Amino acid sequence: MTAMIPRKKLIEVSIPLEAINVASAREKSIRHGHPSTLHLWWARRPLAACRAVLFAQLVDDPSSWPDRFPTEEAQDIERRRLHRIIEDMVPWEASNNEMILNAARWEIARSVAWSLGEEPPAKDDGKAILDYLQTKAPPVYDPFSGGGSIPLEAQRLGLRAYGSDLNPVAVLIGKALVEVTPKFARLPPINPPSRATLTRGGRWNGKGAEGLAEDVRYYGQWVSEQAEKRIGLAMAHKPQS
Structure with missing residues (x-):
């Protein structure tokens, strides 16, 4: 070289x-x-x-x-x-x-x-x-x-x-x-809705890390919803002072 x-x-x-x-x-x-x-x-x-x-x-x-x-x-x-x-x-x-x-x-x-x-x-x-x-x-x-x-x-x-x-x-x-x-990079998302779409014959046209980004959004929203449910449930059963 x-x-x-x-x-x-x-x-x-x-x-x-x-x-x-x-x-x-x-x-x-x-x-x-x-x-x-x-x-x-x-x-x-x-x-x-x-x-x-x-x-x-x-x-x-x-x-x-x-x-x-x-x-x-x-x-x-x-x-x-x-x-x-x-x-x-x-x-x-x-x-x-x-x-x-x-x-x-x-x-x-x-x-x-x-x-x-x-x-x-x-x-x-x-x-x-x-x-x-x-x-x-x-x-x-x-x-x-x-x-x-x-x-x-x-x-x-x-x-x-x-x-x-x-x-x-x-x-x-x-x-x-x-x-x-x-x-x-260039890999499709693995979250259930996206995976179901791909299984039905859908095509993944994402670029770069868009598949990962889609999974982060999906599972981030899932964690947020679960946390809200559990925190809300705990607050509902908290004894009133």
Whole structure:
């Protein structure tokens, strides 16, 4: 395997801070589906900022490739194009947009490939891009991962992601976000109503960990109902003082 030559990265030159700041600030008001609803971890890093910074750390600045972008004008045009990719991927709505994420993954794969003297997979071959990143892109390790934002976003960008923390609560959050969820990727739900539908010939068209999410919603509601019944029953039999 050819050694990668260190090159100046996009983050060393410029990134679209305004778009990143807007998306990061907006995350504070999101109350559905955001990892912060799993546990309110202090100093949680905004997902938008983590996604943008990881991208900009791994994608080469055009000035690193004078043979491909020989003039300052050509470099500036390419830099602005990369900025638009970041602007597209930082909003919360883009978190699970495969078209937008695949475009970002391809840019990372391109920088990795060029540094190895190779060409990246085709832009429209999402699986090949992910395989390439998993095999040849540098892994991301966050030694103090806390709420897990950095490993989560590294994984979203198709990278191998690792995290650690001294706090056992942080470790549990990280495992739930980064380690456990991918094991159920593309698997159908197992709760009784969903299983009955599939048994009758229904088809599961879910993406990612949607099957797991459906099971969590179903069994979470079941636990809530059972707790309400038992607590209500206990209160009904409580002697009046």
